[in-house]
Amino acid sequence: MKVNRPLTIFSILSITLCTFAAHADKTKVLFVAGKKSHGYFAHEHNAGSLLLAKSLNASGLDFDASVYHNPENPGWPQDKSLLEGIKAVVIYCDGGEKHVANNHVGTIDALQAKGVGVGCLHYGVETVDGAPGDAFLRWIGAYYQLYKSVNPHWTPEFEKLPDHPVANGVEPFSINDEWYFNMRFRKGMEGVTPILSAIPPIDLLPEKDHHHNSTPDGRAAVARGDLQHVMWVSENENGSRGFGFTGGHWHDNWLDDNLRKVVLNAIGWIAKKEIPLDGIPSITPTLEELKRNQDYPPNPSKIREDRYADIRRKK
Numbered sequence: 001m002k003v004n005r006p007l008t009i010f011s012i013l014s015i016t017l018c019t020f021a022a023h024a025d026k027t028k029v030l031f032v033a034g035k036k037s038h039g040y041f042a043h044e045h046n047a048g049s050l051l052l053a054k055s056l057n058a059s060g061l062d063f064d065a066s067v068y069h070n071p072e073n074p075g076w077p078q079d080k081s082l083l084e085g086i087k088a089v090v091i092y093c094d095g096g097e098k099h100v101a102n103n104h105v106g107t108i109d110a111l112q113a114k115g116v117g118v119g120c121l122h123y124g125v126e127t128v129d130g131a132p133g134d135a136f137l138r139w140i141g142a143y144y145q146l147y148k149s150v151n152p153h154w155t156p157e158f159e160k161l162p163d164h165p166v167a168n169g170v171e172p173f174s175i176n177d178e179w180y181f182n183m184r185f186r187k188g189m190e191g192v193t194p195i196l197s198a199i200p201p202i203d204l205l206p207e208k209d210h211h212h213n214s215t216p217d218g219r220a221a222v223a224r225g226d227l228q229h230v231m232w233v234s235e236n237e238n239g240s241r242g243f244g245f246t247g248g249h250w251h252d253n254w255l256d257d258n259l260r261k262v263v264l265n266a267i268g269w270i271a272k273k274e275i276p277l278d279g280i281p282s283i284t285p286t287l288e289e290l291k292r293n294q295d296y297p298p299n300p301s302k303i304r305e306d307r308y309a310d311i312r313r314k315k
Contacts, residue, residue, distance in 0.1 A: 026064035027271050028086045029056060033067055034093025034100055034124070035074035036295030041302035043123060044251040045069070045092040047293040051254055052090070055264055055282035061273065071295075076104045083107075088117040088271035092248070095126030095144065102127060105135045112139060112240040117270025121263070122248030125180065133184070140242035141192040141234030145184035147211050150218035153178045153249070156198030156230065166195050166233055166243070166265045169279025173258040178249035181228035182218040195243075195262065196231035233266060241270040251294075252303060257284055 031053055037043035046069040053065035068077045074093075077083065089111065093100045101108055112118060118139040126144035127136050136143035144151075155176040161167040181200065185192055200222050205214040221228070234242040243266040247259065254260050264280040291298070 026062045027088075027268075027273055029053070029063060029065040029088045029090065029267060029271055030077075030082060030086045031065065031067040031090045031092065032076065032100055033069040034091075034098075035071065037094050037123070038249075039302065040294060040296040040299040041251040041290075042249055043094070044294060045094075046071075046295065047290070048121070048248065048251060048254060049090070049092050050293050051285060051289070052260075052264065052267070055260065056267065056280070059264070059280050059282060061268070061276075061280060063268075063273075075100045076107070083111065086111070086116055087273075088119065088267060090119040090121065090267055091124045092121040093124050095123040096146065097128055099124070099127045099132065101135070102132045105131055108139065109135065112236065112242075113238055115238075115240050115272070117241045117243075117272070119243045119245070119267055119270050121245050122178070122180075125183070125244045125246055137184075137186050138236060139234075139240075140244045141189075141232060141236075142183040142185040142244055144180050144246070147215055148184060148217045149180055149182045150205060150215055151178055151180045151212050152200070152204050154200060154204055156196075156200070156228075158196050158198055160197075162193060162195060164193055164195065164233070165275040166262060166269050168265055168275045168277055170258050170262045170265070173256065175247075175253055175256050175259055176250070177247040177253055179230040180246035181230055182215070182221050182226075183229065183232075183244070183246075185229075185232075186234075191235045191237075192232050193234075194229035194232045195266070196245075196247075197227050197229045199225055199227055231262065231266070233269065241272065243267075243270055252287075252290055254290065255284060255287075257282075260284075 031049035033045040033049040049067045053067050056063040056065040127133055133143055157174045159172050205219050230246045232244055245263055261279045265275050268275050268280050
């Protein structure tokens with residue numbers, strides 16, 4: 001027994017070191033999922049983040065993606081160890097004054113100074129003017145600005161995609177969502193590359209002013225026929241990368257292979273992974289998978305398979 005023991009210890013040590021090395025080689029991505037928000041199958045921050053993290057981990061591209069979500073105390077991770085070694089942080093939360101990043105600008109600046117990428121999904125692209133807004137311009141190149149940007153539900157046609165790794169493997173597509181537009185971008189779009197763009201219909205916005213639904217600046221942009229960018233990526237002065245994706249209201253839209261792929265590609269890109277020519281692969285989730293980890297009790301009228309809900313959404 002004494003003769004074999006050193007070999008046993010050596011074997012255990014070797015396995016432990018190999019496991020650690022394999023884990024260390026993976027690209028670590030942290031999702032920060034905000035509190036429950038808009039009801040069943042909408043703004044599903046935790047369920048959507050878990051689905052995307054699962055897709056990254058199953059892609060075969062050596063991701064180590066995890067989700068931070070604390071329903072009792074939602075917000076930015078209090079445990080700093082969760083941020084150690086990450087290559088990207090993806091924020092999916094309610095925005096504006098409630099945004100989880102507003103009170104952690106210094107922390108995120110420090111992460112980006114190390115090359116960590118930042119991505120924001122849906123309402124997570126909206127913050128407030130001042131220090132948080134300026135930070136978003138640094139991190140992701142743009143933000144939803146109250147009284148300027150607008151948040152209609154519409155069905156854009158994404159007919160042309162750029163020659164960019166985030167568009168790898170993504171075919172032209174069209175899908176109904178709450179696609180925000182008329183964002184506040186960096187001056188001259190410096191370092192910013194639009195990924196998904198379309199021209200909104202002329203009658204999309206109501207004539208009455210509203211701080212979210214219809215702004216004078218938003219209506220003027222629609223009247224001019226401006227091409228609106230609803231997803232973009234940024235290359236930042238410090239070498240870090242960022243992206244903003246304004247879709248993500250409807251949880252069942254993650255069924256769309258193109259929409260899911262372009263977001264997965266963006267996450268990989270801000271983490272400085274090489275994106276395959278066909279994009280980051282993922283298996284189309286089943287409806288049963290989508291129903292998992294919901295913040296609210298089931299409500300079938302919110303699910304795409306309900307034809308009445310589908311008709312209502314397209315109006």
